[in-house]
């Protein structure tokens with residue numbers, strides 16, 4: 544189903560990000576919240592996954608994104624989504640690995656995130672990257688009310704070897720080397 548690449552977001556992508564956000568979450572971030580991360584927060588990074596044009600008439604389309612903060616020694620994964628039609632291709636994993644690499648380059652040593660207790664897909668993703676459960680935060684989420692699982696990768700090291708990436712080659716775009 545074509546190739547995809549990862550690049551930093553600009554505020555021009557806000558309408559497309561909002562559309563995916565509203566399709567993927569029962570309690571989506573608002574336009575204002577997304578805009579603050581794209582342009583107002585000095586700790587925030589925003590990555591986009593884009594599907595490259597199919598044939599001459601095709602156009603680039605946004606298929607996923609990750610918002611994360613690098614705050615001193617911590618990478619905080621804040622918001623991650625991949626459009627339904629593009630899931631199970633390694634896009635979310637590539638986005639998270641890019642965030643971990645960015646954090647490492649800026650001196651971060653650990654990564655943290657909160658995730659809905661029922662979100663099996665996200666648990667599987669984070670566990671596959673080495674994240675462990677730290678604690679439960681009761682009633683953390685609304686719509687519906689649900690506990691959050693706090694997950695941590697400490698220290699930031701891939702399960703096998705070091706991270707490397709070659710973007711723009713679809714599902715093979717990012718790998719862990721021995």
Ligand SMILES: CC(C)(COP(=O)(O)OP(=O)(O)OC[C@H]1O[C@@H](n2cnc3c(N)ncnc32)[C@H](O)[C@@H]1OP(=O)(O)O)[C@@H](O)C(=O)NCCC(=O)NCCS
Nearest residue numbers: 623624625630631632633634635636658664665667668671
């Ligand atoms: C969670 C989400 C981002 C995963 O995106 P994705 O691009 O399909 O994930 P990947 O293809 O990179 O999957 C990487 C790993 O995650 C795990 N995983 C992904 N989807 C899974 C599912 N439905 N069930 C169980 N494990 C799953 C697997 O371990 C997978 O590795 P594998 O393909 O080698 O088995 C996507 O399902 C999504 O956008 N969901 C809605 C929004 C959301 O829940 N965001 C996360 C909030 S914390």
